[in-house]
Amino acid sequence: MTKKREEDYGNYILSNKESILKRKRKIIVMKRTMIILVLLCTILVTLGLTLPEFNLGEVTVSGNEIVSTETVLTSAAIEPDINIFKINTSKIEKILMKNEYIESATVKRLLPKKLSIEIKERKIAFSAQGTDGIYAIDENGRVLGVKETIEMPQVLSIEGIPAEKLIVGEFIKDEDGSRIDGAKDIHKYLSDNGYFEQFPQMRLEVNNFVDYKLYVENAYIKLGSSENMNDKLAKAFSILTTPQFLGMKGYVDVSFKGNPVVFKEE
Template structure:
């Protein structure tokens, strides 16, 4: 009988002990939650821009610093990504939290490759023909002029042309510009006539003909231009036909 009573006593004590543990745990959780939500320890003090953005860094930082003073646990990454992408030069955004007080925003920029003269303004485009900027000053920026395309007024951040043939042509030229191993840069591309495409490298005119095999044709032109034995600094190079290129020096 005594053993049975002891068994019930032990069982009751165990339940009481578990109940105390649960209460202590709940108080601990509440204390942690209060500390996280009410303490100044987790207040955002700094927004750091990473990825070495050249154009967008200051603008994105200014846009996103509105979260300074907020609790880091309540900062929504999607909101910051959306805010950063309001800058048309921003291509990719990654947001990370560096506890307890810092937000890191990594930026990958769209790159301005081309420009088109539009009245008094110059429209800066990337390789996808997305309008990045309207400006009257491109001094010091290594951009390639594109002539011979017509497009209507477009909003910054939008594609200016839906002609996929022209977009593919300029995508090919983008690969040429980015992977050009010589010190001779393309300054202008004339695509007014897609059967008579021309490029300009300084005072040298490159005649490509149609839009077939652009990469191969440009390799031939750049090889001739950069060859010291050729010595061409002004004139034209014709690669519009099969066979060996023809060039003329002025």
């Protein structure tokens, strides 16, 4: 039985000699090609890591308005004239994102010798006066940092937040753990409808996050709780933007269901 198998195998080899030789030649060529490619890659990597043409010559920073370019470069701590392939881009991104004002950072190599740092910042939506300066707060209620002044469009000043709730890097929360949702709704409504441009001196008074009062020029709006905030704001501004009440002293009360109450000082 074994002898017959050997004879069959021998016949197979003889009848398929050409195809078997071709297959072996292909395997040899593939092995040689792989060796050449590995050698070329090794040479290219070695040249890339040693040639001065790949030493860092320029770093560009874009997308930053709040955080200065100098702060970004200092935080990145990139060695001058370092080989561009030796730069750990993901490490730099992680370092930059430790800054509370930076939401994301993307670091890219631009061969042969440039590095690009693209910054996406968190937007300052609110400001609150603290004992050591003015606290910058984003639209989600995260305290970003303390600044001497904040002179930026579409930043709504908030009054009434206890100092112990202003902790850099943390969200402002009320007693039940929710964030300043009402203030967020108010800011979005004012921004979407262009009221920051029409009334640049607005400020928001918050009492335990259940009683909101929005000051608009000489008047103020009693908003009450955060429930149905957009509807309340729509009612109030439909009154305050009419010629009869434009620039009035007094208040508009929309804190309850039903028709708003308007009090106009004589």
